[in-house]
Amino acid sequence: MKYVGEARVTPQGGPQEESATGERSTRNRVARSILDHGPSTVADLAGRLGLTQAAVRRHLDALVTDDVVAARDQRVYGARTRGRPAKVFALTECGRDAFDQSYDELASEALRWIARAAGGGAAGEAAVAAFARDRIESLAETYRAAVEAAPPDKRTEALAKALTADGYAATARSAPGRQRGEQLCQHHCPVVHVAEQFPQLCEAETEIFSRLLGTHVQRLATIAHGDGVCTTYIPNVPAAPEGPDGTEPREPPRAPHQASPKTAPRTARDPSASTAGRNPA
Template sequence: MKNVGEAPQEELATGERSTRNRVARSILQHGPSTVAELAQRLGLTQAAVRRHLDALLADDVVASREQRVYGARARGRPAKVFALTDCGRDAFDQSYDQLAADALNWIAEQHGGSEAVAAFARARIAALADAYRTAVEAAGPGERTEALAKALSADGYAATARSAPRPQQGEQLCQHHCPVAHVAERFPQLCEAETELFAELLGTHVQRLATIAHGDGVCTTFIPRIPKTSPPAKISATPATSATASTTTTHASTSTAGRNPA
């Protein structure tokens, strides 16, 4: 499990974070729980449990609600129970990467090998393209890469735009996080489709210099200086045909999309 409920540095030595994780895991294992139930299971005072729950509530790891009562209700207010939120569940180990990899393996085996995976990758990225296109089209000619970076960040890619080592040559689009990195390590078609999308949105050829999936620290894409008159193009969800293959090659250096060419 990842650490949940970030604690101040001075608390770490006292085991605050470890205890907070124990509280969250107890709720995961036993379901929605009251303060009294947690205190009994964990051997803590109720005051200590409440303190940890307050931190978990602040971090959106747990949420509170009134306990459901079946039958005659006793006098007084119903006790509160604390349950994990979706965010809290995500703090525990998941198998989404393996599930996605298994699905892509099945697509490859049943529907045409690597080309079927590439078709899926294009369809997936095409479903995301409209929001990115709107952001890029609303930006000025010299601000498209920055606009794309902001749109990618909204989807969890933590992207930034910066000048290339030689600013007169262009810019670099840097993605400091990749939500599908573990799957893309096995299926570079995901990186290739993304690279094609960047080229079509920005209206120029691009070159993928590094990828997190390949083990690099950041996904880095070189964007040459963009002509002011080039409108963002539309990406197709269908595989490129022989008639469009040369266009794809011109727009995106996909041979290096899933790995560091160096």
């Protein structure tokens, strides 16, 4: 589960790693018990899980720190007894998100319905593609602001940071080998299970990357296709050829009053002169 912290492992592993694994497992059980039975007191959890109340409190403190559970006063129905009501611990929104959800299946069913409603076949695929483009357009507004605020040589990096904020764990790096350009790598895809069935989501994303960065891009790999990372190649705009001293080459010096070859007027004797609009007689 995502709320569990990383284990502190000694160089040889061993008892410390095993202890950390056991701690994570018990915290999972505490959180799962609250999910299954609703807001619970320390005594409730200790009785269900066969733990001491001191052990339950220790695990609850860690779960509260990780924003998985939150403490609140227990509701009392009927006459109240003396003393303060016991605290109960309930899952937060973050805690619920750590458990399996049905969002992926719901999204897949919705896209299948869109395809059927459009008539299936090519028309259905086009309808799903239109949805995918509309979805990414709404997400792209934030990305566009980040990219346009960055200097040209930092725009891929700016896009990667914006994608990371949306859960894609993206990075930018120089393209390997002799390729001139960069690679945008997304190490996580929040919609991977839906994209496996509907590649239009990946295609729309690639299109928006091209528009945001102002150049043609090439998708090399996707997690939805079984690759470990979504990888997009972004070529650099070719630089002007350099002269021997590392600067742009200059035109050779011209004699006085010699017209520049770029601006010299063309005559009828010039075989490369344009004949557009002339009478061919």
